[in-house]
Amino acid sequence: MEGDAELQDLYREVLLDYFRSGAHKGRVEPADFRSHGINPVCGDEIELTMKVEGRGADGRIGRIRYDGHGCVISQASSAMMAESLEGRTVARAKELVAAFKDMMLSKTPLESLPEELEALKSLEGVRKFPMRVKCATLAWNTLQKGLEQGAARGKED
Amino acid sequence: MLDAARLREDFPILKRLVRGKPLVYLDNAATTQKPRQVISALASFYERHNANVHRGVHTLSDEATQLVEDSRRKTAAFIGAPKPQTVIFTRNATESINLVAHAWGRKFLKAGDEILLTELEHHSNLVPWQMLAAEKGVSLRFIPMREDGTLDLERAQALLSPKTKLLAFTAASNALGTLNDVPALVRLARGAGAKVLVDGAQWVPHLAVDVRAWDCDFLAFSAHKMLGPTGIGVLYGKEDLLEAMNPFLGGGDMIQQVRLEGFTANVLPYKFEAGTPNIADAAAFGAALDYLGAVGLAAVREHEAALVRKAFEVLESVPRLTIYGPRDVSRRGGVVSFNFDGLHAHDVGTALDLEGIAVRVGHHCCQPLMAKLGVPGTARASFYLYNTEEEVEALGRALRKTADFFFGAKAEAKR
Numbered sequence: 001m002e003g004d005a006e007l008q009d010l011y012r013e014v015l016l017d018y019f020r021s022g023a024h025k026g027r028v029e030p031a032d033f034r035s036h037g038i039n040p041v042c043g044d045e046i047e048l049t050m051k052v053e054g055r056g057a058d059g060r061i062g063r064i065r066y067d068g069h070g071c072v073i074s075q076a077s078s079a080m081m082a083e084s085l086e087g088r089t090v091a092r093a094k095e096l097v098a099a100f101k102d103m104m105l106s107k108t109p110l111e112s113l114p115e116e117l118e119a120l121k122s123l124e125g126v127r128k129f130p131m132r133v134k135c136a137t138l139a140w141n142t143l144q145k146g147l148e149q150g151a152a153r154g155k156e157d
Numbered sequence: 158m159l160d161a162a163r164l165r166e167d168f169p170i171l172k173r174l175v176r177g178k179p180l181v182y183l184d185n186a187a188t189t190q191k192p193r194q195v196i197s198a199l200a201s202f203y204e205r206h207n208a209n210v211h212r213g214v215h216t217l218s219d220e221a222t223q224l225v226e227d228s229r230r231k232t233a234a235f236i237g238a239p240k241p242q243t244v245i246f247t248r249n250a251t252e253s254i255n256l257v258a259h260a261w262g263r264k265f266l267k268a269g270d271e272i273l274l275t276e277l278e279h280h281s282n283l284v285p286w287q288m289l290a291a292e293k294g295v296s297l298r299f300i301p302m303r304e305d306g307t308l309d310l311e312r313a314q315a316l317l318s319p320k321t322k323l324l325a326f327t328a329a330s331n332a333l334g335t336l337n338d339v340p341a342l343v344r345l346a347r348g349a350g351a352k353v354l355v356d357g358a359q360w361v362p363h364l365a366v367d368v369r370a371w372d373c374d375f376l377a378f379s380a381h382k383m384l385g386p387t388g389i390g391v392l393y394g395k396e397d398l399l400e401a402m403n404p405f406l407g408g409g410d411m412i413q414q415v416r417l418e419g420f421t422a423n424v425l426p427y428k429f430e431a432g433t434p435n436i437a438d439a440a441a442f443g444a445a446l447d448y449l450g451a452v453g454l455a456a457v458r459e460h461e462a463a464l465v466r467k468a469f470e471v472l473e474s475v476p477r478l479t480i481y482g483p484r485d486v487s488r489r490g491g492v493v494s495f496n497f498d499g500l501h502a503h504d505v506g507t508a509l510d511l512e513g514i515a516v517r518v519g520h521h522c523c524q525p526l527m528a529k530l531g532v533p534g535t536a537r538a539s540f541y542l543y544n545t546e547e548e549v550e551a552l553g554r555a556l557r558k559t560a561d562f563f564f565g566a567k568a569e570a571k572r
Binding site: 016044072132135 | 508534
């Protein structure tokens with residue numbers, strides 16, 4: 001059945017596993033970083049919290065947690081983002097966010113995804129569903145927005 | 158009885174495939190498909206009659222004007238409006254409601270006044286009033302929804318007071334399908350001396366309306382949800398109110414006379430129709446009204462009620478599925494909203510799309526209502542005159558397949 005094959009291609013087993021496991025779900029309290037995002041398409045909300053040691057681009061990301069309701073794609077993408085970015089520097093995290101978004105928007109090929117983001121290749125199928133790409137990028141956009149605002153605040157300090 | 162199989166022949170789009178499967182179009186509360194009679198009327202306008210209205214004395218301009226005014230007369234007849242000039246053409250129901258908020262609300266409401274709305278409202282019958290409230294210091298009150306998806310009319314009575322200047326409510330909920338008791342709500346408002354605006358976007362395409370019997374002051378709806386083209390909406394208003402209101406947008410057509418120092422507004426309905434209107438779509442809307450008139454709304458209602466009963470029967474056999482809204486088919490229109498326990502509506506929407514089935518998923522522009530239900534959104538199947546019981550069965554099969562995929566034995570075993 002063609003529909004089944006397409007469904008399996010979009011919702012790969014690994015995505016369903018992340019979704020069901022609830023890995024990285026919750027909040028870090030107290031948090032060094034907090035960012036709130038809304039998917040304009042569906043109104044789904046996400047709250048990202050994380051630990052950051054040190055300041056500015058050299059700061060190192062500790063624990064990352066996401067909170068909120070969402071579809072399989074947004075929840076799995078959030079969990080994989082947390083897993084891939086924990087332990088990275090803020091500067092590297094920014095590069096990885098940009099690389100992931102470029103891949104999802106089909107600006108760059110799947111193979112160009114940095115090796116730190118290997119697990120995210122399982123979201124490849126989402127690229128065929130333009131209406132769902134925002135589900136996959138919600139957590140990443142939320143992190144990017146938070147990092148930019150943090151940088152702006154840093155300059156004021 | 159309505160012959161859906163025969164009517165389907167009039168809708169070219171229903172023959173297309175989606176992802177290799179026959180299209181099952183169950184998103185009619187968002188917009189309906191168009192019969193070839195409407196598509197032809199639109200093409201024929203541009204091929205034979207295209208000109209601006211109320212401008213020239215030439216033949217084409219006269220024909221274009223006649224076509225728009227024919228549609229206005231047909232619209233008035235369709236809703237029982239006493240005079241064609243009480244029918245204003247807008248872009249959509251949203252613009253119709255905004256027109257009332259600006260042209261009536263800003264003129265007649267003042268700080269301390271209240272507007273009574275309901276928890277069922279679409280954002281289009283909420284946000285314009287929030288904007289007006291912020292500007293004028295008017296307060297908003299809300300008739301609560303009961304557990305079964307119907308409005309609590311006892312609370313409505315208690316919420317009405319001499320401060321209430323307007324009761325604005327949807328006749329039929331786009332998210333849950335609830336059919337409100339319009340005459341009872343109008344009576345309550347009259348008791349408090351409040352004006353009444355009815356959002357008819359989900360009612361007028363499906364059930365008969367007589368604005369004189371309802372005795373509402375305003376009625377708003379959209380052509381594209383009733384076989385007509387996008388870009389045409391309707392505002393019906395009582396003549397004396399429309400006369401007393403300020404104009405809406407300023408410009409050509411809405412004036413009688415202009416001097417550098419000022420203007421005098423045109424007569425109804427042109428006072429509210431500034432600039433070149435959507436002539437072609439207004440003309441084509443007439444063909445949609447003719448089509449619906451020929452089928453008959455009583456038959457449409459009966460057909461949709463049968464589809465809803467069928468949907469209940471089919472969906473109840475799907476595991477982990479919750480259906481929202483009234484279970485009494487006499488209290489709901491052709492809208493069935495549902496969710497799988499533990500699965501987001503977006504995933505359901507994509508799984509159905511892969512089977513060629515179009516439903517709406519998300520908050521349906523009713524975020525406060527979704528918050529009340531405690532869900533981020535729902536999946537919604539909404540029917541119209543061309544839908545069939547076979548399509549409802551296809552929806553049931555696709556949902557069982559979705560449940561199997563996300564919650565099936567394999568998925569359960571892995572937990």
